[in-house]
Amino acid sequence: MDFGFAAEDETFRTEVREWLTAHAGAGQDRRTWERTLGRAGWIGLGWPAGGYGNRPLPLTRQVVWAEEYARSGAPPRSGHIGENLLAPTLLAHGTDEQKDRFLPPVAAGEELWCQGYSEPGAGSDLAGVSTRAEPGADGAYRITGQKIWTSLAHEADWCFVLARTEQGSKRHHGLSFLLVPMDQPGRIEVRPIRQLTGTGDFNEVFFDGARAEHVVGGAGQGWRVAMSLLGFERGVSTLAQQVGFAEELDGVVRAAVASGAVRDPVVRERLVRQWAELRVMRWNALRTLGRAGDAGAPSVAKLLWGGWHQRLGELALAVRGPAGGVGPADWTPGSPYELDAFQHLFLFSRADTIYGGSDQVQRTIIAERVLGLPREPKGVV
Secondary structure, eight states, rough: OOOOOHHHHHHHHHHHHHHHHTTTTOOOOHHHHHHHHHHOSSTTTTTTOSSSSSSOOOHHHHHHHHHHHHHHOOOOOOOOIIEEEEHHHHHHOOOHHHHHHHHHHHHHTTTOOOEOOOOOTTTTTTOOOEEEEEEOTTEEEEEEEOOOOOOTTTOOSEEEEEEETTOOOTTTTTEEEEEESOOOTTTEEEEOOOOOTTTOOOOEEEEEEEOOOEEEEEEOOOOHHHHHHHHHSSSHHHHHHHHHHHHHHHHHHHHHHHHHHGGGHHHHHHHHHHHHHHHHHHHHHHHHOOTOOOHHHHHHHHHHHHHHHHHHHHHHHHHHHHGGGGOTHHHTTTTTOOOOOHHHHHHHHHGGGTSSOHHHHHHHHHHIIIIIOOOOOOTTT
C-alpha cells in the first residue's frame, strides 16, 4: 500500500497539535476528558457521516490524530472501547435504532463501555463461554454468570456481553451479543483485580439476573458479531501504540548510555534489534491499513507487538543492572512504594502475550484461517 501524507494532512497535524497543547494538560479526570474530546469532535473520526455527532475523516487524518495524541502526553482514553470496538460493530451489524441510540453518546464522550468476553473457565477460548441469558416475559434477557479481565468495568456505563441464549447449545452455536447497562444495583457486581503493577484497571464482573434489552445482529448470531468485533480491535490505534513504544525505547536507550550498559555488545545488539523490529511493525501496519478482508492481519500485528513489548520490558531492567529491581533509595521495609517507569513496563508487559488474545490463539487463527492448515483438535492436551 502506498501510504503517505498530503499537504492537507500536515495542516491538519498542526491543528491537532495546537488543540492538544491547549487542552491536554488541563488536569481533567478521565471522564471529563472524554467529554472535552467529544465537544471538540475528536471522537469517531473513522465513522461515516450519519448524524452521530462525529466528524468523518479520511484514513490519513485518523492516523495523524492517533499519532499526535500518543505524542502529546494526553490522559489515557476511557472511551476507546466504545469508540473503536462497539461503534464499528454497531455500524456493521446494528439496527438503525441501535445506532441512533448508542453512537451519539459515545461520540459525545457521555457513555463509556467495557467488553464482557473472557470468563474464568474459558480462558482464551471465547467459544467456551458459559454465561447464560434467558428471555423474560417482557422480551428482555436476564443474564447470569461471570466475566473476568474486564477492562475499565469500574468506570463503564454499558457492557457488551457475549452470552449463551440457547439452552443446550455448545461452542460457537447459540450465543448472542447483548448490550447491558451497568447501573443495576444488586444485579451486577464489579470487583477490581489488583495487578502486579499495583493498579486495578481489570475487573471481575458478576451478573445475577442483569437485564438486557438490546441484541446486536439477532439472537443466536453472537459468534459472528463477536468475531467481527475482534477484527476491529487493531488498526489505526496500532500506529498510535507504536508511538508510545518508540518513546519507551528511547528511554531505555538513554538509560543504557547513562549506566554504561551500552558498552556491552550484547546489550547494543538487543537495542538495535528492538529498534529494527519496531520499524518493521510500523511498515507492516501501514501496509495493511485499509485492506478489507485480511483475516490474518490483526493476529500478525498482535504477535509482533506482544513479544516485542515484553522483550523491551526485560531489556529495560537489564540496562539498569541490580538497581532496576529495588525500590526508591528512601524506601523502608514493609512500607508501600511506587514503581518507577521501567519496573512498571517490565511487570505490565508480562501479560502482553496473553491479553487481547494469547500468542497461541493468534497462531491458531493464522494457521487455520490464513494458511488453510487442518483445524486444531479440541480437547487434546
